[in-house]
Amino acid sequence: xxxxxxxxxxxxxxxxxxxxxCTHGIxxxxxxxxxxxxxxxxxxxxxxxxxxxxxxxxxxNCDMHEAAHGRAPAVxxxxxxxxxxxxxFTYQGDGxxxxxxxxxxxxxxxxxxxxxxxxxxxxxxxxxxxxxAPTTLVGQKTTTSPxxxxxxxxxxxxxxxxxxxxxxxxxxxxxxAVDTPANIRKAKKAIKECFQVQIDRKGFGIxxxxxxxxxxxxxxxxxxxxxxxxxxxxxxxxxxxxxxxxVK
Amino acid sequence: xxxxxxxxxxxxxxxxxxxxxxxFFGYPITPQSEVPEYLSRELPxxxxxxxxxxxxxxxxxxxxxxxGAGGRVLTSSSSPGIxxxxxxxxxxxxxxxxCVIVDMMRGGPGLGSIQPSQTxxxxxxxxxxxxxxxxxxxxxxxxxxxxxLIMLGFDLADEYRNPVMILGDGMIGQMMExxxxxxxxxREAPEKPxxxxxxxxxxxxxxxxxxxxxxxxLEEHNHHLQAxxxxxxxxxxxxxxxxxxxxxxVFAAYGTTARIVKTAIAxxxxxxxxxxxxxxxxLFPYPYDAFKNINPNCKGVxxxxxNAGQMLDDVKIAxxxxxxxxxxxxxxxxxxxxxEIADKAREILGGGR
Amino acid sequence: MDDLKGGLKMAxxxxxxxxxxxxxxxxxxxxxxxxxxxxELDTGKLNKKGYYPASVKDENMEKCISCANCAMICPDVVIxxxxx
Numbered sequence: 001x002x003x004x005x006x007x008x009x010x011x012x013x014x015x016x017x018x019x020x021x022c023t024h025g026i027x028x029x030x031x032x033x034x035x036x037x038x039x040x041x042x043x044x045x046x047x048x049x050x051x052x053x054x055x056x057x058x059x060x061n062c063d064m065h066e067a068a069h070g071r072a073p074a075v076x077x078x079x080x081x082x083x084x085x086x087x088x089f090t091y092q093g094d095g096x097x098x099x100x101x102x103x104x105x106x107x108x109x110x111x112x113x114x115x116x117x118x119x120x121x122x123x124x125x126x127x128x129x130x131x132x133a134p135t136t137l138v139g140q141k142t143t144t145s146p147x148x149x150x151x152x153x154x155x156x157x158x159x160x161x162x163x164x165x166x167x168x169x170x171x172x173x174x175x176x177a178v179d180t181p182a183n184i185r186k187a188k189k190a191i192k193e194c195f196q197v198q199i200d201r202k203g204f205g206i207x208x209x210x211x212x213x214x215x216x217x218x219x220x221x222x223x224x225x226x227x228x229x230x231x232x233x234x235x236x237x238x239x240x241x242x243x244x245x246x247v248k
Numbered sequence: 249x250x251x252x253x254x255x256x257x258x259x260x261x262x263x264x265x266x267x268x269x270x271x272f273f274g275y276p277i278t279p280q281s282e283v284p285e286y287l288s289r290e291l292p293x294x295x296x297x298x299x300x301x302x303x304x305x306x307x308x309x310x311x312x313x314x315x316g317a318g319g320r321v322l323t324s325s326s327s328p329g330i331x332x333x334x335x336x337x338x339x340x341x342x343x344x345x346x347c348v349i350v351d352m353m354r355g356g357p358g359l360g361s362i363q364p365s366q367t368x369x370x371x372x373x374x375x376x377x378x379x380x381x382x383x384x385x386x387x388x389x390x391x392x393x394x395x396x397l398i399m400l401g402f403d404l405a406d407e408y409r410n411p412v413m414i415l416g417d418g419m420i421g422q423m424m425e426x427x428x429x430x431x432x433x434x435r436e437a438p439e440k441p442x443x444x445x446x447x448x449x450x451x452x453x454x455x456x457x458x459x460x461x462x463x464x465x466l467e468e469h470n471h472h473l474q475a476x477x478x479x480x481x482x483x484x485x486x487x488x489x490x491x492x493x494x495x496x497x498v499f500a501a502y503g504t505t506a507r508i509v510k511t512a513i514a515x516x517x518x519x520x521x522x523x524x525x526x527x528x529x530x531l532f533p534y535p536y537d538a539f540k541n542i543n544p545n546c547k548g549v550x551x552x553x554x555n556a557g558q559m560l561d562d563v564k565i566a567x568x569x570x571x572x573x574x575x576x577x578x579x580x581x582x583x584x585x586x587x588e589i590a591d592k593a594r595e596i597l598g599g600g601r
Numbered sequence: 602m603d604d605l606k607g608g609l610k611m612a613x614x615x616x617x618x619x620x621x622x623x624x625x626x627x628x629x630x631x632x633x634x635x636x637x638x639x640x641e642l643d644t645g646k647l648n649k650k651g652y653y654p655a656s657v658k659d660e661n662m663e664k665c666i667s668c669a670n671c672a673m674i675c676p677d678v679v680i681x682x683x684x685x
Contacts (some may be wrong), residue, residue, distance in 0.1 A: 003682070007681070
C-alpha cells in the first residue's frame with residue numbers, strides 16, 4: 001500500500017478550535033499543502049486576521065503575525081517590503097477583509113504588493129456570534145439582521161472579487177468554493193496559481209473562497225454545504241476574474 | 249564633522265537614514281509632510297523602501313509588519329494622524345516591536361489647527377491606545393537635539409523592544425538650524441532572533457502577537473512589560489536642569505517651549521530674579537527625581553506648555569505637594585512669547601513690574 | 602453528488618483509509634462524500650473530545666476505492682489514504 005494522502009507538514013499538530021464541519025479546516029489544509037508543494041513553506045510569513053481564524057498562527061507551520069482587524073494587507077506590505085524574498089500571505093474573513101479592511105485590501109492590490117490573500121467568505125461574522133457581514137445575502141437572517149437583510153436600509157452584499165478585478169495592480173483574482181471534493185480540488189489549483197504569481201513577482205493575488213458557517217447558519221455541516229451551493233454560488237459566481245498575461 | 253543647515257522635518261529623515269533606518273511608511277499631514285517627501289527622495293538612494301500608505305492607520309500597521317520582520321523602521325505624523333495610529337501603537341507595544349514614531353504636534357482637538365502645540369503629551373505618556381503600556385518618549389528642543397534623539401531612539405527601541413515616540417511640534421519641524429550627525433551615535437541594529445524571517449526548516453515558527461486568550465498568560469505578559477518599563481525608569485531618564493537649587497521660581501517646560509522659557513529666564517535674571525528650569529528630555533520615563541533638588545524655599549514651579557495643562561500633572565506628582573504649582577499655557581496653535589511668560593513669573597514671585 | 606458517480610464508473614483502485622480518531626469532530630462530511638458509502642459515525646463510542654468519530658468497519662474496507670474524497674473534505678485532516 002502506498003500512501004496517497006496524508007497530512008501536510010505545512011500544518012502543525014495543534015488541534016484546531018474550529019466548529020465541527022467548518023470549512024476553515026479545509027482551506028487551511030489547501031494553503032498549507034500549496035506552501036509545501038511550491039517549496040516556500042520554510043520562507044513563508046503569514047498574517048492572521050481577527051475572526052474565527054484569529055489563532056491561525058497556531059495552525060500554520062511557518063512564521064506568523066497576528067494583525068489588528070482588517071489590517072493584514074498593510075501588515076503584509078510591511079513584511080514583504082522588508083523581506084522581499086520571503087513568501088508573504090494573508091488569511092482573512094469577510095469582516096476583516098470586506099468591512100473594516102476594505103481600504104487596506106484595495107490599496108495593497110492598487111500598489112500591486114507582491115503578497116497573496118486568501119479571503120474566506122461565509123456571509124456572516126462567526127467569531128462574534130453570527131452578525132451580519134458585508135457579504136450576507138439579502139433576506140438572510142443574522143443576529144443584526146433579525147428580519148432578514150433589508151436591501152433598502154442595509155445595502156446589497158458586496159462582491160469583492162469583481163471589485164478588486166478592476167484594479168490594475170491585482171495580477172490574480174479568482175473565486176472558488178469548497179462545498180464538494182471536485183470544487184475543493186479546483187480551489188487548490190487556484191490557490192497554487194495565485195501563490196505562483198507571487199513567486200514570479202507578478203503582483204498582488206487573491207483567492208476568494210466561498211465557505212460555510214454551520215453553527216451560525218443553524219445548519220448541519222452537510223446542509224451548510226448544500227446552502228452554499230444553492231444560495232451563495234448564484235450570487236457569487238465562481239471563476240477567474242484576472243490572471244497575468246502569459247509572457248511568451 | 250561639518251554642520252549642515254537643515255529644516256527639522258528633513259533632519260528627521262536624514263537622522264533616520266544615518267541611524268540605519270531603511271523603511272518608512274507614512275502619510276502626508278501638515279506640518280510634517282516634508283518628512284515623507286524627503287524620505288521618498290532619499291531612501292531609494294540608499295536602497296531603502298518608502299511607502300506612502302493609504303492612511304495613518306495603514307502606515308502604522310505596515311510598521312508593525314516591517315518591525316516584526318526585523319526591519320529598522322520609522323513613521324511620522326501630526327496629532328490627528330497620531331490619534332489614528334493609536335490602535336497600531338498598542339499592538340506594537342503589546343507585541344514588543346521596536347520602531348520610532350515622530351509626532352509633530354499641532355493644535356487640537358479634532359482637526360484643530362496647523363500651528364504648533366504640545367497637545368499630545370497625555371497621548372504620548374499616558375498611552376493613547378488601549379491597555380497598560382508605555383512608550384519611551386523623547387522631547388527635543390532644537391533641530392540638533394531632534395537628530396540626536398532620533399538616532400538614540402532607534403537604539404533604545406531595539407534595546408527595549410518597544411516603540412519610541414519623538415514628540416516634536418510644528419516649529420521644530422519647520423525651522424532650519426545647523427545640524428551635525430555625530431559618529432558615536434551611529435549604531436548597528438542588534439540581532440533579532442525573534443523576527444519573522446522564514447523558519448528555513450531550521451527553527452520553530454516565530455509568532456508576532458499581542459493576543460493571549462488565557463487571562464493568566466496575559467497577566468504574566470503584562471508583568472513582563474511593566475518590569476521593562478521599570479527598567480526604563482531606572483536607566484533612561486534624561487533631563488536638563490538649570491539653577492534649581494538656588495531659585496525662587498522654577499520653570500518646568502519641554503520642547504521648543506523650553507527655549508522660549510530660557511529667553512524669559514534671561515530677562516528675569518537681568519531684573520535680579522533667581523529663577524531656574526527643569527527641562528525633561530525624556531517625558532517617559534519622567535524625571536521626577538530632578539524635582540527633589542529644588543530649593544526648599546522655592547516659591548513655586550511654573551509649568552509652561554502649549555496646551556491646557558498636561559505635563560502639569562506630572563509636575564504635581566513630582567513636587568509631592570511640597571511646592572506650589574502654577575501653570576501658563578497657550579492652546580489652539582498659539583505660541584507663547586517670552587514677555588507673557590515672564591509676566592506670569594513675576595506675578596508668582598510677587599511685586600511684578 | 603455527480604462527481605462521485607464518475608468515480609464508480611472508473612477502474613477500481615483498492616484502498617485503505619485510517620482515521621486519527623481523537624482529532625475527529627464527528628462533523629459527518631466524510632460520510633456524505635464517500636462514493637461507496639462505507640464511512641459511518643460510530644455512535645457506539647465517544648472519542649476524547651466527546652464526538653462520535655468517523656470510521657470504516659473492517660469488513661467494509663475492501664470496498665474502498667482510494668478516491669480520497671473523504672480526505673479532501675475533512676476539515677481536521679484526520680484521514681490518511683493508502684492505495685494498493
